Amino acid sequence: MIEVTGLTKTFGSTTAVDDVTFTVRPGIVTGFLxxxxxxxxxxxxxxxxxDRPTxxxxxxxxxxxxxxxxxxxxxGALLDAKWVHPNRSARAHLRWMAASNGLPASRVEEVLxxxxxxxxxxxxxGGFSLGMSQRLGLAGALLGDPQVLLFDEPVNGLDPEGIVWIRRFMQALAAEGRTVLVSSHLLSEMAQTADHLLVIGRGRLIADTSVDAFVAQASEAAVRVRSPQLDALRAALAERGHTVRDDDGALVVAGVTTAEVGELAAARSVVLHELAGQHASLEEAFMKMTGGDVQFHGTGADSVMKGGL
Incomplete structure (x- = not known):
């Protein structure tokens, strides 16, 4: 288990981490976003x-x-996959790590x-690809057979096969009852990997919740509906005061359930070809919850052309 209480770190006048408190529990993958x-x-x-806390x-x-x-x-931790002497072999690197912690050489062969x-x-x-370097970093993290594991951006730069492999690997470690904390910028991957989320912005903890609860908290209920009588359906929804927007030949209705839209369509004899609830993705929820906490904002290609960077 990892227990963080009131953690604060300042660098001069800059506060990098501001009074953060959370617990990372064993048996699940906790995403740090x-x-x-x-x-x-x-x-x-x-x-x-x-780093020493302030x-x-x-x-x-x-x-x-x-x-x-x-x-x-x-x-065990993987913070920088390239943190290894480039002229050492993978085996020699792991044997050096093992010796520093009194671990047998046989353990090196097991993690390899x-x-x-x-x-x-x-x-x-030094000649390893990024994917192989990530695997070597994982081997180092596992060397002591630890119950607590931290991974910082473990899938950066990997191909889809490597990403899937690491995802399953981390989930398997959690299934063994270990504590697994992983940070990542790939939100679509975190949606498939993590069970729980810690979300931080400008050094302060924004959310400590399950993936589903985080998405639900940042999402507004909406229904997507498609019909050959779209104009009639739009007018009926507008009469009820519902907010409607067009979306690729369909309507998206905010703040309603599928049952409400279906009953209204039936009452007006409107044929439906599609009726489905919509939920935000983790990316959409993340942007909504952290939009004000992004350190640098861009305004599109024009800002680059005009010296915005």
């Missing part, structure tokens, strides 16, 4: 003892990271098999 500059990486670095505490398995005698046995790197274990890590 936020715009660029929101404080995600700084928070993870404080959990791992790489205020507050971050505990891993009930202790600050610096008090863990053999940290790899308690917590687990992440699918056995056949390239003697190759220089």
């Amino acid at each position: 936020g715009p660029n500059g929101a404080g995600k990486s700084t928070t993870m670095r404080m959990i791992l003892g790489l 205020a507050g505490t971050a505990l891993v398995a009930g202790k600050p990271y610096r008090e863990l005698r053999r940290p790899l046995r308690t917590v 098999r687990q992440v699918g790197l056995t056949e390239v274990a003697n190759k220089r890590a």
Whole structure:
């Protein structure tokens, strides 16, 4: 378990993390989301003892990271896939990590098999592709068979096959009862990977909730309806005071249920070809909840052409 209480980090006059409190529970994948500059990486670095908090505490398995005698046995992390001496082989890199925490060399071979790197274990890590580097980073995180795992942007730059592999890998780790915290900018991927979300903006915690609840909180109920009598249906909905917008030959009606639209259509003898409830995607919910917390805003291509960057 990870327990963060009142965590704050300032750099001069800038507050990167502002009084953040949350708990990451075992047995599920917890997604850590936020715009660029929101404080995600700084928070993870404080959990791992790489940055000292200005205020507050971050505990891993009930202790600050610096008090863990053999940290790899308690917590594993992938923060930078390229953090490895480029002239070392994958096997040599992992053996060095194992020796630093009193782990047997046999454990190196186990994690190499687990992440699918056995056949390239003697190759220089500096020549690895990004996908192979991510796998090596995962192997390092798993070396001590820890119960707590943190991954910072683990799918960045990967092809679709690599993304699916890492998604399933993280879900399997959580299914074993481990605590898994993962940050990512790929919101569509987080929607398929995470069970719970922590959302941060400008250093402050915005949401601590399930994926479904987060989307529902940021969504307005709407119904999409298609009919060969679209004009008649539009007029009937307008009479009832419903907000209607056109969408590719269909109507989207805000603030109603499918039952209400279906009953109204039946009362007016309007034939329906489609009637479905609509829900926002995680991306849409995220933009709505964090729109005011983005550090830098663009105004489209014109801003680039006019020196907006």
